[in-house]
Amino acid sequence: MGRTVTVATCSLNQWALDFDGNLERILKSIEIAKYKGARYRLGPELEICGYGCSDHYYESDTLLHSFQVLAKLMESPITQDIICDVGMPVMHRNIRYNCRVIFLNKKILLIRPKISLANTGNYREMRWFTPWSKPRHVEEYFLPRMIQEVTMQESVPFGDAVLATLDTCIGSEICEELWTPASPHIEMGIDGVEIFTNSSASHHVLRKAHTRVELVNFTTAKNGGIYLMANQKGCDGDRLYYDGCAMISINGDTVAQGLQFSLDDVEVLVATLDLEDIRSYRAEISSRNLAASRVIPYHRVKVNFALSCFDDACTPASQPIQWRYHSPEEEISLGPACWLWDYLRRSKQGGFLLPLSGGVDSSSVACIVYSMCLQVCSAVQSGNQRVLDDVHKIVNDEVYIPKDPREFCGRVLTTCYMASENSSQDTLYKAKSLAEEIGSYHININIDGAVKAIWGIFNAVTGRMPQYQVHGGSTRENLALQNVQARVRMVLAYLFAQLCLWTRGMPGGLLVLGTSNVDESLRGYFTKYDCSSADINPIGGISKTDLKGFIQYCSENFHLTILRSIISAPATAELEPLKKGHVTQTDESDMGMTYAELSVYGKLRKIAKAGPYTMFCKLVSMWKETCAPREVASKVKHFFQMYSVNRHKMTTLTPSYHAANYSPDDNRFDLRPFLYNASWSWQFRCIDEQVSKLESKEENLEESKE
Template identity: 90%
Template sequence: MGRKVTVATCALNQWALDFDGNLERILRSIEIAKQKGARYRLGPELEICGYGCSDHYYESDTLLHSFQVLAKLLESPVTQDIICDVGMPVMHRNVRYNCRVIFLNKKILLIRPKMALANTGNYREMRWFTPWSRSRHVEEYFPPRMIQEITVQESVPFGDAVLATLDTCIGSEICEELWTPVSPHIEMGIDGVEIFTNSSASHHVLRKANTRVELVNFATAKNGGIYVMANQKGCDGDRLYYDGCAMISMNGDTVAQGLQFSLDDVEVLTATLDLEDVRSYRAEISSRNLAGSRVTPYHRIKVNFALSCFDDVCTPVSEPIQWRYHSPEEEISLGPACWLWDYLRRSKQGGFLLPLSGGVDSSSAACVVYSMCLQVCYAVQNGNQSVLDDVRKIVNDEAYTPKEPQELCGRVLTTCYMASENSSQETCNRARCLAEEIGSYHININIDGAVKAVWSIFNAVTGRLPQYKVHGGSATENMALQNVQARIRMVLAYLFAQLSLWSRGMPGGLLVLGTSNVDESLRGYFTKYDCSSADINPIGGIRKTDLISFIQYCIDNFHLTSLRSVVSAPPTAELEPLKKGEVTQLDEEDMGMTYAELSVYGKLRKIAKSGPYTMFCKLITMWKDICTPREVASKVKHFFRMYSINRHKMTILTPSYHAADYSPDDNRFDLRPFLYNTAWSWQFRCIDEQVSKVESKEVNSKLEDVA
């Protein structure tokens, strides 16, 4: 009697609406799964059309092409003699559902619709889909004629059911359902389901991987069973990076771990497990067995197919492993680098242009590109032909093979230092030294001529010429003078991105990289449409303190010694005049708050859902050892004034790699007004009243102590 089953899960780099590429990757994953002996293959969520189709889900074309791909899968010899579990949108009774379509040997076994939709943060599934709300209910679904002709099935089961094979029982969850308080695997496990599957499109956020892993392992720790998770990977055409981490767990332990960051478009993970280990684990959980004796049973789809073989006594099984997590610095090094690679190869551009100022932010962006080049070289050395093909297309050289990351960096990254009369020699040197170490093609540009030309136009029209504050000008003049410099840099960045390759006799254009971090975006500490405006931003979702740690990581691991002077230098915009050749303008002084404080404000505002008053109430206890209540009130008021004054800037933030749950990105993630009453009169009055109460209590307490 067979008892050992081999199951396969995968991480696929699917792309929204790339039906040809998505089909190819699905077929390749099934082929690999079969080669590894698997009898069941699970793929990521909505893998046929790609998860990130967004409003394209409204289009009948998306449904049509998904069924056309499904028809190709059903007909393919590759999909025979293995249960295939694929994801796609399905319209049932004029309602659109996010579904798993499970089939075997040209027969659809079950269409299982998603029951809990992801509808927070970056996710808007309720906009396009409806959750299936009828637990344990199954209906008839009449597939399109193109499918009926292949399967010879007039109708197929549609709903919340499980598969009963000859040797075990399999139940499905879809992404968000694992994260809900009452996940389907709980009741399914009590009803005797032994293998749970989860197809996901779960994106990367710094320090998030452990949450996902713990949820999977915990799913089988109390109830026993095998849990198989698939996930999308790569850039699906938006700000998110789906970070793979396909995994298989049994009885609370991980038995197979997939890569979190990889340039491989197809990764297949298999494990061979003994069903009797599940049954013996469950045997002594009396509470589970009591619940199982009175559970409402699931509808079982009978499948005349076994996942195990009769003669499997000598087949080795997968043993528990310890999950290996990346440090946050490694995540910054790998996640944005893989995201940039996908964006570069899929946009068919010739590389990147990065305004390199010599500060932490732009240096971090340069290091991410360098890390990308490292990952590409590793992949090529390991025989990844698709990566090599993409490299050759990008550099327009069919014979080119990258050997060293510096060499590749020189081909795909152009860095430019845009100096003005307010720039210091120190920042110029730091930018040049880093460019030399990573191998980028580096250019120096002086923007003074362009800035003076703009001011000459203004002077000719108005007859007036503004002055910096240090020269007797007003705050309005001072800000305008700074903004012109910043915006001229943006214009020149795009000019050189379009024409620098042409000027060197090479085809193509470059993508401009932005360099604003998440804290500066939250505070609005940047000029609207300045050089922070770009095509994409690899660090826009990363806080300043993490970027400083990342710079140190690059010093230690990439041996970029020039970064030592970068990490030790105080952050500065260098937009105001120097004093005896030295920088006097410092970012934290300009902002009126530190980067560490900004991170705290961001988390409280977004994650803890705090308005001004609640933020004040939380901070008077958090900062009680370093600030008085009145000082806390002053800091909170200053943050909200600056935040609300600059909120309009967040509507035009460069599309950034999403790495922080307190990102102020206005696109889908942080939906708030951009025109505020910046006085916050009611809210600030509540804070002032509370400060007075706290101070009165402190005075009375001191008087009582004296008495």
């Protein structure tokens, strides 16, 4: 009787609707798994078509091409003598399901539909798929003729079943099912399933990785068994970055850890594990054994194949390892950088253009691009031919080899400082110095001529000329004067992005990078269609607080000395006149709230689902040491007024890397209206009544003390 089994899981950088590329990466992962001795290979969720197909799932083409790829997979000699577990959409009785298709030697063993669909936050699986609602029930699925010709099967089992091989039992979960309160692995484990598999498309959020790892390890600690998790990696066409972290666990211990961030398109983890370790572990869990005597058994699909060998009694098993987590600063350095690389190589552009103001936000974006360059040079040095091929296409040079990240940064990043009469010499110097330290191709642009030309047109039509508030103008005039500067910068950014490489005798164009953080978006503290409008924004889901920590990290780890002075300066838009050459305008003063407060408002509004009244009640307690109830009320009212007045701006947000669970992204994540009654009369009245009660209570307490 065999003891040790060798199994493989993987992370693949799949791309929505890239059937050729997806097929190539799946085959490569199976080839690596077999080479390392694995007898079972698990892949990510919907890996054949790519997870992010969205409404393309409605199209019959997506189903057709997925089956065509499946046929190619089963016909390939690479997939012989290994159980292959792949993900794709399947239509059964005119219902579309998110499925695992498990096959061996040109025979489909089981099609297992997803039971619990992800339908919150960024996920809309219920829009395209139906959950399988028949636990432990199996039906007959009639195969398309193109598959019948390969498998010589007319029909196969479809439903909630497990695989019984000659030596063990294997059960499947799909992504969300691990996170549900009644996960399938619970009942499967009680029924004797020893190997659990989970194919995921789980995206990166700052500080999330530990939750996923702990869930997997707790699963096998409580019930015993082997757990394999596969995950999508990279940007498959949207705002999300899937962060890999494939893993293998046994009896509560991690034995194999995949990379969280990597430029490798294919990563395969293989572990050799002893089945007897599971059986002895479970023997002592009496509560599990009692439950097993009452369990409703799963339908078992018999598989005449073993994951182990007869002579493997002395084969060494994989040993437990300690999971290595990244700090939030490292996550910011690596995640958005990998996302940018995927977007750049797949969009077939020549690089990026970044309006670099010398502040924390735009400097953070510059550092993320520099981190991308570091990772590209490291991957090439490690022999990653795919990355080198992509570099050749981007720089249009078939013999170029990136070795120095600063030199490579000069080829793929153009930074520009767009000065006006309101810009300070301090920010000019900081932008220029940072560009020199990271090696970007840097240009200076003065926008005063364009701004004055626009006001000349306005004056010619109306006969009026607005003034800044410091010169006696109204608030409306002051805001209009600032907005014109901001919008001119957007126009110039796109002009230079389109033609900058042309002026240098180089082909292609540049992608414009946005620099608005998640807190400013939440408050609406930016000009609609200004230079925050861009092609993509790597920091649009990251808080100002986290960005400051990231800048400090870059200063210490990338040896960018100018960052020390950038992080210490107050944030400013520099859109109002200077006073004796110095900035008087600051972001926090303009916003009427601090960035730290904004993060709290965002988390309460989105994560805690707090309206104005509930937010006030929570903050009265949270801020009781620093703010009186009436002051808290004033802050909450001001936030909700500004939030509602500016909510319309969310409809035009630049597509941003999703890294915060309080992102206000209207297009995907935050489905709230953009036209509000900004007076919030009923809600604010409830707050005022509560303030009066609290103040009366406080007065009564003071009187009782006297």
